[in-house]
Amino acid sequence: MSIFVVGGGEHMLAFVTQSSGEKGQLPVTMVPLAWTPLGVAIGDGWQRVLVDEDNVAGWLDQTFVPEDERAFVAALGELELLRRIGWKDEVPAQLSEEQVLNLADLPEDVVDALDSPLLPITRCAACRRSCVKDEFVWQERQLCAWDWHRSVFGRRGPWRMPSYNRAQFSDAPSAGYVVPALAEEAGAEVLMLLGRVDPELAYDVVSTLLQRLGEGSFITVSTDTGWVLLRERA
Ligand SMILES: [Zn+2]
Incomplete structure (x- = not known):
């Protein structure tokens, strides 16, 4: 299983498991995050949203606003390459470091939390x-x-x-x-x-x-x- 993290911030992390979706709508999974004194906690209760494939960058800018000091956004060029090869995978039930195709785009604190059990946020x-x-x-x-x-x-x-x-x-x-x-x-x-x-x-x-x-x-x-x-x- 593989996932591509498109962005994240103070309250959420967003990832995709396919590079394009039906009728130009890309399914994005939203995972709750909490930044605690012990590090990042990954939440349960994931939600799926549909994002216009042609406006992923715009959606990211609106979702992970610059005023959020935890905000980060992935380099989308790689997603474009994945689109060319028709990448599509299942949505995992749990996150793990080895699934993430673009670890370099993620803040270290988030990478450290990837293999932890999901917690209610x-x-x-x-x-x-x-x-x-x-x-x-x-x-x-x-x-x-x-x-x-x-x-x-x-x-x-x-x-x-x-x-x-x-x-x-x-x-x-x-x-x-x-x-x-x-x-x-x-x-x-x-x-x-x-x-x-x-x-x-x-x-x-x-x-x-x-x-x-x-x-x-x-x-x-x-x-x-x-x-x-x-x-x-x-
Ligand atoms: Zn408080």
Whole structure:
């Protein structure tokens, strides 16, 4: 299977698997993208649109506008060569690096993501950036990593005193992961990373440490890989 990526940007990647279509309408597959602090996430829920074959360049300019700093557009000369040989392939269910005929046209971050599993993509309730669904939820709102870190570790975040009890601990915020640099920007520093242990043990470890520290404000986050304890920066 082979695909030709015609362009992409902040929210989408567009590819074709044939160089011309019926009645001059080229089928283009639109794949959701999200740019996260860990790299690009490739979304599920692909859509097919029909683009006038004679206006692929114009369509690309309108779809991946220059104001989008992530926008990139392929060199279409190669698509013209593929048209001459009557190239046509199946639409794959998954993307992979080896399918892409024009890897050189793609930003490195997108190439790095090609072989990753597809994830559900949504929009951040605060800034409308595309983000991975359920990775960062705060007060029932889907957020991007940046807004989640700002909300949780900001002044009004769920900071706890060292005498933090078990019930408060069980309400600890959860997230896919914590990005130390983003926590730092929001006003928190990472004190401890703990692997995947049960909440009872995590609470015992955290409360022992907090008692010894004696003062400050803290947040424990439950993540996909365990627990992160952070302290509010003075
Ligand atoms: Zn956001």
